[in-house]
Amino acid sequence: MSKRVAAALLGVLLFLATLWGTYSSSHNFYVEYWWMPLDKYGVRTALRWQDIVFMAAVWSVQLMLFYVSYRLLKFAFRRQRSA
Numbered sequence: 591m592s593k594r595v596a597a598a599l600l601g602v603l604l605f606l607a608t609l610w611g612t613y614s615s616s617h618n619f620y621v622e623y624w625w626m627p628l629d630k631y632g633v634r635t636a637l638r639w640q641d642i643v644f645m646a647a648v649w650s651v652q653l654m655l656f657y658v659s660y661r662l663l664k665f666a667f668r669r670q671r672s673a
Contacts, residue, residue, distance in 0.1 A: 594666045601662030608655045615648050 623637045 597662045598666035601659045601666055604655060604659035604662065608652055608659060611655075612649075612652045615645070615652070619645055 619641075623641060
């Protein structure tokens with residue numbers, strides 16, 4: 591029973607952290623590059639390929655963490671098999 595409680599707590603915390611991280615990275619990407627591009631030395635910089643690769647890496651890590659939290663929650667809330 592304690593494994594399930596620990597898995598549920600860790601799964602919920604990881605899920606909430608994943609949601610917050612995904613929202614903040616997407617919001618920052620939108621604000622910095624689409625709505626108001628970066629202003630360096632008086633010149634607005636356009637979106638570079640490095641920014642797209644960075645966002646792809648961030649999203650892949652976020653998806654992996656989301657999957658781990660899903661598996662933890664699935665373990666915590668599944669029914670016991672009868673022997």
